[in-house]
Amino acid sequence: MATVTDAGVELDGVSVDFGDVSALNDVSITVEHGEFFTLVGPSGCGKTTTLRAIAGFESPTEGTVAIDGEDVTGRPPEDRNVGVVFQNYALFPHMNVRENVAYGLRFRDPPGGVSRRERVDELLELVDMAGLGERDPTELSGGQQQRIALARALAPGPEVLLLDEPLSALDVRLRERLRVTLREIQQSLDITTVYVTHDQEEALAISDRVAVVADGEIEQVGSPEQIYRSPASRFVAEFVGDNNVFEAAVDGSDPPRVSIDDQTVPLAAASKVTPGERVTLSIRPEDISFDERDVAITATVEQVEFLGDAYRVHCEWGEMPILVKTTHDEIPRETTTIWFDAPDVHVVGRSVTE
Amino acid sequence: MRERAERFAVPLGLVTTVSVLIVVFYYPVGNVFADAVSSDGRPTLAPILDVLTDPFYTGIAHHIFTDPLGVPAGIIQWFLAVELSPSGLDLPPTSIGLFGFTAYQAALSTVASVALGLPGAYLLSRYEFPGRHTIRSLTILPFVLPGIMVAVGFLAMFGRNGLFNDVLAVVGLGPVEALFTLEIVVVAHAFYNAPLVTRLVTTAWESVDRRQVETARSMGATPFRAFRDVVVPQLLPSLLTASLLTFVFTFMTFPIVLALGGLQLATVEVWLYARVQNLELTEAAALGTIETVISLGLTYLYLRYEARQVATGRAGPSLARRQLVDGVRSLRDPRRLAIAAYGVVVLVVFVGPLLSMVVESVTGPGGEFTFEYYRFLLAQQTSSAIGTTRPLPAIVNSLLFGVGTLVLALPMGIVVAVVANRDVTGSRGAEAVLSAPLAVSGIVVGLGLLQTLVFGTVLFDYRITVLGPSAIVFAHAVAAYPFVTRNVAPALGGLDPRLVDAARSLGASRFRSLLDVELPLVASGVVAGAAFAFAISVGEFDSTVLLAEGVDSYTMPVALERYIGNRSLGPSLGAATAMGTVLLGVTAGSFVVIDRVGGRWQP
The missing domain is CATH 3.40.50.300 (P-loop containing nucleotide triphosphate hydrolases)
Known part of the structure; x- marks a missing residue:
């Protein structure tokens, strides 16, 4: 009623x-x-x-x-x-x-x-x-x-x-x-x-x-x-805004971390994950940077689009496409290190694997 | 209070419309059918079997019912009995029976209509010439012309002293006795239906995308192959639709055959009329039932076929039109010579009868110019050589009934259009409701009304009788309202549904939004529908001729039939041609309205 x-x-x-x-x-x-x-x-x-x-x-x-x-x-x-x-x-x-x-x-x-x-x-x-x-x-x-x-x-x-x-x-x-x-x-x-x-x-x-x-x-x-x-x-x-979304397996819950492409990526301390779970993660392109942050990963720059107020940089992280948005004027070419902060990675879905 | 009434106006209108249809159409017609399958309240198949086993009706095919084991042979014999030799055209071949003959003349008429209509479609869609648009819109005209008036035109044109024989005499031929032959009936049917063929095929031809033909040509097709492979398949559906419609119309033909053929060329409908006049009502009921079953079947086929035709919205350019007259040399082009010959045929078949009628109406017995016949129409004489059918009341009645039909058919047609646009169920239901009057012959409707409402019907111990004139208006409204719907429904369907949503969110009831928003925006459809309804009422003959006899309120078409039926008048058709010309004026007026507002005319 x-x-x-x-x-x-x-x-x-x-x-x-x-x-x-x-x-x-x-x-x-x-x-x-x-x-x-x-x-x-x-x-x-x-x-x-x-x-x-x-x-x-x-x-x-x-x-x-x-x-x-x-x-x-x-x-x-x-x-x-x-x-x-x-x-x-x-x-x-x-x-x-x-x-x-x-x-x-x-x-x-x-x-x-x-x-x-x-x-x-x-x-x-x-x-x-x-x-x-x-x-x-x-x-x-x-x-x-x-x-x-x-x-x-x-x-x-x-x-x-x-x-x-x-x-x-x-x-x-x-x-x-x-x-x-x-x-x-x-x-x-x-x-x-x-x-x-x-x-x-x-x-x-x-x-x-x-x-x-x-x-x-x-x-x-x-x-x-x-x-x-x-x-x-x-x-x-x-649906809302540009985003990078990928799947990952949970490595451990204390501190919470996942492994992607054989690399361990720490999650924000508040993230509630359990080992053995598969999770869907998202991180905004503007939260990824060519300047130093908490987490470093190695990626290859594939394409650069100039938008006027920023650049959209299409990279590949292993096999996965990853989009970076930056106002940085000097875009590295080829293989480089990209950075982000753990709290910017959001868990947006999860599924239990056996 | 007013708000409440408005809220229920549309459902109420629907209930009223359906009730009116039940009372003035389904109940009377059902009553006729009941006569065919029951006797003293007990069901029986005797009347129908009587008709089916009578060689007069079914010819050799009556064996199907009397001797079911001999069926295959019987059917083959029946088809073999149809002679296609010209001599076979002279009389109704009794071996195929009345039904066989009716189908036979309908088939001949269909062939003639296609033969006469197709060149017109070719001319209108492929050539450019002054007056093309006018001629294209004139193809609607025959549809609103009363059959009996066209018959008068044909009498004036092809009679012994008609224009046709006059022209033949000038070139030293003739005279040709054309009246009361199957040929003249077939030509008169072509007068009606060839424009239908022309119009439908022209529309299809104009919507052929030029680029498709160009693609075929670029791939190596000759002009003829491109025509055969690309154009013809796109024309065939419209040709088939037109043929099927022509067959249905001519199968149920009535005034043309009655006036131009007489009883020796009787079709089912004419014979049905004769049975009613002889008061052989059970036989008439059986005949009407069988005829309705056949025409319902044909109509169903037509609707099924039409529904399969997917309307392909086309954005591409049409085929380019050639100039009809393009320098002096083009006049020797064989195609253009053929078109010129076709033009002569068109003049004889289409212009001739109407022109003859108008000319005849102002020509005295000695060939002098006269207004005598028109003076006769206006004279208030009580009796005359023509008997008791006075012209002025006929004119007044026709106009009054026309207005009455409008008053009834307009709201009915609009309500059905609104319901048809609401959803799929609504449109299917409306389609069925609309098609039924199309498939039931006017004679059956007239007979049913006569037997029920006019002679009185008992309901809850009250005897209800309806005055003859209102019965005529009812019959006309039933025939006319589908045309209102056909004109209003597509226009309503073309409106943005959000206009109604907007009105309703602003506080308008469903009915108010119909009045304030929808109807003003489809005004041209409403006007076209009204013009059709009026024209159909003024020209309606089939049910009126029966009802008029019972109640003595004849209309112009009925008076016309009496004038031409009265041979004591001698060779002069004067009065008939004068009244026919008036009828032509009234219906042509409706046509002008329809053409101006772009009416949809297909049934």
Whole structure:
């Protein structure tokens, strides 16, 4: 039974099936009031289905959805007081900008006791589109259409703002600019927001908290820093940011150490491993250095990419590819020693061998 | 309260639509079928067996039912009985029976339609000439023209004093007695169905990717081999679809044969009509049942086949079009000469009948120009030489029924379109619901309505009767609403589903989002569907002719049939051609609307 709290949005054990296919499996999420919460994952992972279950476009096969402490599981979308922004904007092509923004006010009174007209002006002002009210959506650029879609979703004063890949149809520069605007508007309104994206960088940049979704299940929920620095699973480690992931056999637990390519590598003292276990480890490319650190390994430099602010150096450690990211201007050639600190190696998965 | 009503509007609309269909289509038609398989409430196969074992209906094949052991020989004999010699065209070969003849004339009509339609597809898809677009859109026109009006056109064109014989006389030939022959019926069927062939094949031809042909050529294929290996396989499916449709249409043909062939060339549908008029209702019911089974089978085949055709979204460029007239030398090119000859045939078969009808309607008995026939249409006479069928009420009735059909068919068609777009189950169900009226003959629908709603039906001790005019509107709506759906459903399906999601998240109910967002965006589909519905109502003849007799509210097509059926008028078709011209005007008006808004016309 759902314990209904006062959270902005709460999913409790939600599953969604499409025929025989399970799109979501026992997902529980709590989004706090005013929080910017992002669902990130590869396409088809269930993040959009989660959003649609909150909006009421999909009905859960199991579990409950609560908005603002109220169970809304069986309610149609029109009775949920959510604002939704879609990837392709979904502006009504037969209505001009004002009519689009005003559409929700046909069914809900404008918040704050203002007239509809004033409310539309307010919103156009908010998204910096005042004066374009008489335009048709087709006369607007992609970025402008997205602003109007946001204004339309916000006009009736929804409890929750749901954004389904709202920036992915825009080019990179515009996307980066708009996400700052979006975050500013969200913070100024202090509105509970659920954001869906497949772009992990965007997720990290914009969110209070992030949930990584894979195969219809939540892999990890946490702040962007937690997600990036302490991935809870191999999937998270590989999906979020560049990473080096490899398998190793545990050599001993006190102090914890593994052996890779006939070399013993010490792990952070807090790592809980048992001898005989096989573990999956990850280490960020920027945590590997050509300068001296705790642990030294011998690697061969294969390829160097210049990124402007840094270099990506593709190395090989024995048979294993290993990626190093460095701002160091002098990249060694051929065989060299690379270094890292034991606490930067994370155990992201384990399996018992016989 | 209003919100509640809105929430249930779509389900309610569906329930209403299905209820209307049950009451005005499935129940009456089912009642006819029940007559064929039961007698005094007991099930029996006697009426159907009576038909199947009667050599009149099944010809030599009746042995299949009377002497099952002799079946193989019987079937071979049946096929051998079909003579393909020209002399065999003159009369219905009794050896193959009524069903055999009906199939035979349908097969001939299909061959004629393909022969007449294919060159048109070649011309439209491979040549560029002024008016190409217009001619391409005109291929929809025959579809909305009432059959009985086309029959009037053919009478005016190919009658003893018609334009055709006039032209032949100028070159010292003729006169040709074309009326009441199988040939004229087949040509009239081609008038209807050759444009169908042309249109479907042209579409397929235009979507052949030029680069495929160029690849074949670069690999060493001659132009002919490239055509045979690359183009033909892409045209065949559309040709087969068109042929199958033509066969179904001409198998169930009615007004053309009734007006141009008469009873000696009767097809199943015409004979069915004659049985009803003779009040041999059990035999009619059995005949209608067998006919429906056959046409349902053919329709099922068509749908199965069409479903297999994968719509390949093509981005490549079409084959380049040649200029039809490209300097003086091109006029001696044999291909272009053949096209010119084809143009003459098109003039005779397609333009001739319509033109003759219009000319005839303003030509007096002595060849002088006159508005007499149109004055007759507007005159409020109580009786005339033509009997009791007065023209003005027919015109008024047709228009009123057309409007009534719109009012009924538009919401029905839209509701089915909405349901069809919802999910797979919805679209399958809608497909079945839509196809059923297509496969049941208008005569059976009319007969069923007459026997049930019009004569009265007892429900819970209340006798329910429906007025004749409303029965006609019901029958028209059943025939028309699939066209609304066919035009609206694809447009709805093409809309981004997130538009509805957006509206609903903003507080609109499902019904409001339909009204506020979807319908305005598919307005052209709705208008096209409405134009089709109106045209079909105005031109509907099959069920109207039966219902009109029972309730004395005739329409323009029914009046037309009575005018041309009345030989006491002498050789002049004046009144009929005048009314036919009015009918042509009304249906051509619908066509213009359909063409402007880009309607989908396929059934």
